[in-house]
Amino acid sequence: MTRKLYYEDVYMMNFDSKVTRTDADERGLYVVLEVTAFYPTGGGQPNDEGTLNGVAVFNVEEVDGEVRHYIKEEIANKEGVHGEVNRERRLDHMQQHSGQHIISAVFDDQFNIPTTSFHLGKDTVTIDLDTEKLTDEMLENAEGQVNQIIRSNDPVETKWVSVEEAVKYPLRKTLSVQGDVRLVIIPEVDYNGCGGTHPHSTGEVMAAKFLGWTKNKNQVRLEFVCGHRVLQKLGQKHHVLSEMKRIVPKPEQELVDEVGELIKASKEKDKKIAELEEQLLYYEAQEILSVSKEQSVIRRVFSNRPIKMLQSLGKMIVEEAPSAYLILISEQEEQLQFVLARGADINRNMNEVAKQAMTLIEGKGGGKPNFVQGGGKRLVDGEHFASQIQELL
Template sequence: MTRKLYYIDPYQMDFESKVIKIDEDERGFYVVLEETAFYPTGGGQPHDIGTLNGVKVFDVEEAEDGVRHYTKEKLPYGVVNVHGSIDQERRVDHMQQHSGQHIISAVFHDQFGIPTTSFHLGKDTATIDLDTEHLNDDLLKKAEEQVNKIIRDNMPVETKWMSVKEAAGYPLRKPLAVDGEVRLVVIPGIDYNGCGGTHPNFTGEVMAVKFLGWTKNKKQVRLEFVCGQRVLDKLGQKHQVVTGMKRIVPKPEHQLVEEVYEMIKVSKEKDKRIAELEEQLLQHEAREILSASQGERVIQRFFKARSIKVLQSLGKAIIEEASNAYLILVSEQDHQLQFVLAHGADVNRNMNEVAQQILPLIEGKGGGKPNFVQGGGKKVIDGETFAERVKALL
């Protein structure tokens, strides 16, 4: 089995090792080494990435034959030794997030009686599932303060290999799921946990923790958070957003939310008024069309760039007054034709049947109620010709 240097020194980012095996499986080419500093996926922590002799390592997994390093290309035939290099930024980030999670889970469990049931370390944020159905702002504030105090206290983070029997002598929060030797991660007086992940030597290296919010997840809650450099990254992102907002809304930061809310409220009121005026215009247009039709059996109109929604509204307004007429409304878009076919209350005909006869003309789709259908398709013929073809059917 591969000797795991990341357990000996999690800060070791470069190493030399002998090649044991070069092979290929469904994931691609992989290399097994005599010893490695690459951490494989496990325990909620993603794998390291880096290079072997300059060849990119994109995945690392533990298998029966040792730790497999999956490479973008196959290492040259006959290579005996390799130089491995870990992506330091990713490794340190994972150490910060994972150790931060240990502290967060410890505080929620010990201070508030809420155990953690699962942990996920994502690319941008991390989450834990907590065995409770609700969190409140006051509890979150207190928990976050406690977590950051432990970080500032710069307490040691120790790792110890021991038997399961020996581990039982520590105040573990949950029973160990392994036999034989177990690796215990210990923050004295704070956390005692069986864990195979990488961690810094002191809590101060976690830098800080910020809770980002929570959502319900079945009968539990999922708490989202960031630690370490990710806190600064999030702060930078939010600062950019706020700075951009202040250019648009020249108000102090603490007034931005209220000001934007008022702007949205005013905008919605304007949209509502515009919609009412547009409806009035459509009603007026419908009356003009009815007046101009002078009792025609088929009322037919062609438009440019009018939406199907407008056609539907106009069509309904016309048909309400034209009880014994057919209606054809057609609109040309850039590369499409859209239409409404309808008839008044005194006409007995299923317009779906008419639509099915004319839809092949535009390779289209459509349907609706027997007295009112809508549809659209490709503009393979012009709108006026299409309308005339429909009129001929009626």
């Protein structure tokens, strides 16, 4: 069994040890040490990272009681191993995990809402709460109480006790282990069986900020950050806000309304542009029809026309050309797109024609018997492709 220094001194980031075993599994090459300060993944908390004799440790897992340190290459001096834990990552995880304990305790005590799961992510932390909704009033109340507990700088105690001793404490969850269990205790606030790393006082959590919640099945998933992550989020949001003020020169309190008006105006312009484009397509369709009255096949080749525009133009044309075929091609930089249609007086499945045509450009597509669309590689130019389709017709 590896001696676990992270339980003896959570602030120990440097240590000396030796390798007792080297092996590999599905995760990669790993070493087992006589003693270690590297915390392995467990209980919702990610593993520590760092180095062993300068070799990067990218993962740490506990398997069958041994702590496996996963490394990219062999360690040179196995008898004299110096380990360095990434201090910033460790302290961040301590802040987030202890903050989670406090948040879960407040929701349980004040609203009778227990926590069912916990995930410590790279950017934010989430807990699943056993309720179907949260109100703004509840969130404001809970966040205020959480930060009051943090500011109170209460001690965070850890102790190993037997299961029989542990049940004498007001635990929030029934223990699922046998033998000795590690308790994390914030007196009068929280009593929990937990194997994670925690600071010595709530004050080290610094602050907690709720970021919002979403429904997750029949529960609620609350997203939050603690400690230095609060400052990081504040910095990110301040940067976004500063950029917004540069683009929209308005006071902060007026930005939301101003951006809302800009979006509304933009949507109105988009609607007007769409209406004008529809009118232009109609006039274009009429022009094509006027010069194609006696033609049994109407064909046009365009440059960089979107397929939706081809479809709209094609529908307008075939509606007024009941006895004609229609071929519309759009030449793109590396592909050809097409619309193939027939008038109402023609009884022919255009899917069959399109299927033959698509072999010429290694394409794909489909549609209704009277109107199909597709596209493929630009193996020939648009005019040549249109001519080949007309021969098929």
